[in-house]
Amino acid sequence: MASGKNKNEINTATKYAIVDIETTGGSVSGSRITEVAILLHDGEKVISEWSSLINPEMEIPLHITALTGIDDAMVAEAPVFADVSDKIYSLLKDVVFVAHNVNFDYSFLRGQFAVCGMFWDVPKLCTVRLSRKLIPGMPSYSLGKLCAQLGITLKDRHRAMGDALATVELFSMLLERDVDAVISGMLRKISPEQRLPPNVPMEDFAALPECAGVYYFHDQKGKVIYVGKAINIRKRVASHFTGNNTALRRQNFLRDIWNISFERCGSELMALLLECTEIQKHWPIYNSALKRFEPKFGLYHYMAVSGYSHLAVGKLPKQQQCLKAFNSESEAVSFLVEKSEAFNIDRRFCRYGTASVFKSELPIPDAVGHNANVDKLLDELGLEQNDFALILDGREIGENGCIWVENGKVNGIGYIGEDFTGKIEEVRDSLKKCKSNHYMLQLVMTFASQYPSRVVKVA
Template identity: 50%
Template sequence: MSKQAREYAIVDIETTGGSADRSRITEVAIIIHDGQQVIDRWETLVNPQQYIPLSIQGLTGITDEMVADAPIFQDVASTIYDYLHGRIFVAHHVNFDYSFLKHQLGESGLTWQSPKLCTVRLARKIKPGFASYSLGRLCDALGIRLNDRHRAGGDVSATAELFELLVASDSESVLEQMLKRNSSVQRLPANLSQDIFDNLPMVAGVYYFHDRSGKVIYVGKAINIKKRVSGHFTGHNIQAKRQDFLKEIHNISFQLCGTELMALLLECQEINRLWPKYNRALKRAEAKYGLVNYTGMDGYMHVSLIKLAKHQRCIRPFYSLREGVSSLRNLIEHFSLDKRFCHFPSEVSLPTTLEIRARRSIDLPELDGYNERVEKAMEAVQTKSSSYIIVDQGRNLEEKSCIWIENGKFYGMGYISKENQSTTWADYKDDLQRYHGNEYMMQLIESFLQQSKAMHEIIPIEEEHIENRVNTQFVALKMKLM
């Protein structure tokens, strides 16, 4: 589309809610603009064919009675398509309006796609420094009339006047830059500066999305930070949660990590420390069940699979009931444990429960021999009691990354200068940051080492005990990777 022939469809809609896949449009207003003046205008109420929540009625003033006799969207879809097709789509917080119209046009059998222009982003570039870029606050600051606030007709008129003012003030051709065919700016959240995105590194690390007040609302890890962050902003996700998420992003910070594994571990630590609003998966990454053992009043050692309280210690944690049940049943089979002294959670159906109760005091095993078998079983399930350091590439050529595992537990990590490297673990300790690890982080470490083909160096912390203390799996890794 040439600059001379360019036309803009300035749009505002009202809806029954914030999610395009569940909510519906109640009003549409479109102004056609040639960059200098308004050349056409169209608007209509729309029957959403669903109840308008009272909170939305209070905000917009659009009631169920007002839309009862209005056309349904399908009846006006072709008219809306004709107004939008071949024109640049302009709106304040453009992705919201665009997502609803694209979704409902698609439902009506009309495939539509247009270049987008966000007046929030345009205003931030051409008129920087305002405390707020909401339509109401921006109009107040710039002296633009805004009648019938939160009605499509009133808001679209104000948006068109704002657009004209911004175009007239565009002395640095910001509009042309934003409309470049391959420009990524329209994919970015409206409140995020293009400069912040442009300055993101293309290396491994952890990134943080911040809201307007600077609070971290999301933490993520990446092999390539810039590429991964860009992935958050691409695609056509119409869910309200994603739209709200994008609106809240005002800034991005990051920490370089050197390797994907370092980034994975730091991401876990930061989510546990910051508990960001939009992180969900790793918040749930806590073990739910665990094996414990104790000596009963009868002198026999008992083994129980229990539900874990927060931070409760156990011999072996499990992230699912199925995994824990399978492990305990394997112990019973391989170490000939007596089912009468092995206990499952109440939700596990055990066909032999009545039989076990009937045999409670019959044919008991010899006490010392049985307890010895239980002790061997408990030794077998205690995971990875080895101590070692994983050495890999650092954030630059002058350092290496280190991950410290002690007695099978994640203990700390950090970076050491190549000049200060040693083959003894004590020399690494002071340069590493202490962290609170968990079983999930150990699973990440073990899984990553099994799958990775990188040249890691795994240094035993206690070399003289390496044959006795390092799990066979890690001996193989040491031979393969060093």
Template identity: 50%
Template sequence: MRYAIVDIETTGGYASGSGITEIAILIHDGTSVIDRYETLINPGLPIPFSIQALTGIDDEMVANSPAFDKVADQVYQMLSGCVFIAHNVNFDYSFIKYHLQAAGYEFSAPKLCTVRLSRKIKPGLSSYSLGKLCDALAILIENRHRAGGDADATAILFSKLLTWDTAGHIPMMLKKTSKEQQLPPNLPKEDFTNLPSCPGVYYFLDMAGKEIYVGKALNIRKRVASHFSGHNPNPQRQHFLRSIYAIRYESCGTELMALLLEAAEIKRLWPLYNRAMKRPEPKFALYSYEDFHGYRRLAIGKHGKYHDCIHVFNRESDGIRMLRKLVIDFGLSADRCSYGRYPLFSSESEDIQKLSTEIQLLNPQDYNTLVENALTKFTENLPSFVIVDTGRNTDENSCIWVEKGRLSRIGYLSNQSDLTSLSDIKEMLKPCTSNHYMNQLIFSYAEKYPLKVKRLMQEMTNFQEIPE
């Protein structure tokens, strides 16, 4: 078996937006290095000053060097038929694969990561970065942060690991059925193999144990594996995978429970790599304010994230319809209700005109009491229900508690409990702060699965199913 030990220097951290400035390939036959290739590469774009300071390679040094496509054939021929080895192999492999493909070569090879191998064969070291690992194992590195120097050190490290591998980790990792090389270099295999195949939420943790990503899944193991499969050259993968040191998870009974927990956890933790996650926000809202004369006015306007509102709507027409209903049902002044700059009724009927005229005669205190009663009644009429669904095991059910149109509690109830009182059931569930996105999820689910919805009626001591 032949091994190709590879090291590259680059202009950046991800293949699709960065170039290669230097490459070194050492062919190892399992005993010693038998062939070598090393060259500077003109990346075709400026080398950042930070990279110049780290590697010592500047634009002038590579100005007359070949572009990667000029050496692609030689690189491809040397790597073909070899096991691809590098320290943090997925980084180097993603660059080589991407740039070979851009040059017209389809490349695929079995991989070995010397970070993962070192963790298995020499566990318990304080760091597995190439520099500190070589210091700990008395391996001399010359020309640090240059492709040739780092490749030489990796070759010596690999030779030692071959000698020390009495447990057979290397052949085990090279089996076709082994997916271990797809895992992030710092992630213990056990963290992945212990993942269940059920709905839930998973957390990627950094070296300090801090959550850096939270995701939901219908199948936790399958979803986590999808993060590590392939060789996506985009920045998220390259920066993200190197930061993962552990995985923990929370099983959920259903995908809906997982979606709700994910949304709540992202809001609570603000993980670094969830920063691009976007959720639909309501566009319109019902507001209340007091005018110059002391009368309380109601208006439909654009929803502001930092403005207090009474209720939110996805469509302005829904808000206008609701506000018109409040005016008609509770006898509010149409002149004191509006949307934007427009009156609520563009062509008022005689009844509305007469009612508005009578209401206008009320003093501010009496009128404001009328408005408050209308809003109280509106809030009380918002739907209150629970969704009872599959639990995390056969001995329980999941339970989502919605009160006056908003998610307020969530949790799991044992099938063995004899709870029938609404107050007792409510106390068994965990309080939950919801947002518009979470409430949208719940109402969409309730509409799709009406048989799982049970109405809350305060005068009853148990659940009553909502009729279809």
């Protein structure tokens, strides 16, 4: 009895604003509010209500009208947001903001207040997250389906007051079920749960380790929609859910995340390589940066009919072999200029992509001497093709990470025992095979040059 009394005291001492809005679209930066409904709740009952259509000062898209029934004619004589901003602010300034998928409504109102020069920041509760905790096991937590499953009346679907009234009934039901003070816990400033997207279980976030590795965001069907790497998995995942980025793509991204999984790695380099291989494997819809890691230009060698060796920078088609690959033409040209000077190669026998051909009044060098200089450069580049293994830190004591490089490609990654005493060649088949690319090889070669003690040459 005592705990129940305490719960009621907390509820009646707190004022909640159950809110629903309708908008012209899903992006705060590119869309506007068309309707607002606010129902003030004292923890036991609704004590006041307010609603209004809002003139968004922009055309309402046809698909939005089809969804909400709100068209341009309906809002033509309605107030613009600035005209009612003081009223809305007065209703929402000292409350707990409650909505179904709260971050959507909250971010829109916060953005519209900001346009009016008003700063607004209040605690918030999401009835999606609360329902998952207090009414577990439902097949769907969308407002419409949840109301149907719970016998809650829902009239005027996708109109602000209709959805707000249904959310009030749902919230009252949640208050009654909250015998373990879940709501109070979610309102604590230190609670990370309030920052999570509505569909992500707290258990998934709580399970994340604070170590290097790769994490995966999954959609409702379990499909991987994003892969990321981190030195600290938990910290990096949390950073996805902070900040005030209101772009439509980010809002869709957060809405589509339903589960989080991870794979621990012993080092940042191993995490980088695993991230690359997993992106190639799953091709997630929300990854973009590492989808563009294939090189575009290459360094080529050929022997002309004159008997002179030539070096040339040119475009690199897929599956084409070259001496060395580069991300850009300028990078390739700079490399060839540097190496031609270092090996005393006459630049008249070098072709720098689309750049002008080098001209000189000096005599043409002897072919034998010139070709010998080119061969020295080719020998240096050939050293990069040597097979070797990189030995890295493992995920735990008694384990080492291992990266296998063969024929100028990252062939495999994985983990071996720290006390391994056999020939290094024997570990190759135990490693996870990789589909190597230029970006991965660059990472490995840079690390190998910085930490030569980690390199084990393969006979």
